[in-house]
Amino acid sequence: xxxxALKGRKVRLAAQGKMTVPATFAAALAxxxxxxxxxxxxxxxxxxxxxxxxxxxxxxxxPKILLHTDLPEVIAGLAPRPVSLxxxxxxxxxxxxxxxTLRGAGHVRVMERAAWSEQ
Numbered sequence: 001x002x003x004x005a006l007k008g009r010k011v012r013l014a015a016q017g018k019m020t021v022p023a024t025f026a027a028a029l030a031x032x033x034x035x036x037x038x039x040x041x042x043x044x045x046x047x048x049x050x051x052x053x054x055x056x057x058x059x060x061x062x063p064k065i066l067l068h069t070d071l072p073e074v075i076a077g078l079a080p081r082p083v084s085l086x087x088x089x090x091x092x093x094x095x096x097x098x099x100x101t102l103r104g105a106g107h108v109r110v111m112e113r114a115a116w117s118e119q
Contacts, residue, residue: 010034015041016116021060021071027081028074035082036075040114043088043096044071054091072099079107087114 012035015023020041027033045066048054075083085108090096098110 006032012037015039016114017041018057018060021056024071024074027078027083033081035084036078037084037086038088039086039116041085041088042071043090043098046070047090047092047096051091055093056091072102075102075108076105079105082107082109084109084111086111089114 011030011033013023013027013033014037016039020038023036023038024041027036042048042056042060045062048056048061049066075085085098085102088096088098088110095112098108102108103110
């Protein structure tokens with residue numbers, strides 16, 4: 001993020017589908033990411049544990065992560081940077097409700113449908 005062309009510019013990270021998990025952690029690790037837009041992303045690691053027939057790649061698994069955190073907590077930790085969650089899904093790829101905690105967070109915008117747009 002120290003690329004000279006980015007100096008003074010906003011960095012907005014957007015990801016769709018299975019790339020939303022790495023994008024979430026990238027935003028958490030890079031404070032220079034100003035906002036995050038996730039379309040059709042996994043609602044939580046807990047849903048992976050609760051689902052026998054999951055569609056998420058093994059590369060998105062983090063051993064023992066639930067002993068420390070879950071995706072909603074990582075997203076909550078991005079405050080005050082804005083996060084948009086569009087059409088979140090469970091581990092089987094079915095529409096899933098975003099936790100009430102995130103829905104009430106001032107920096108999180110929840111949209112029911114996955115859309116790949118800036119609106």
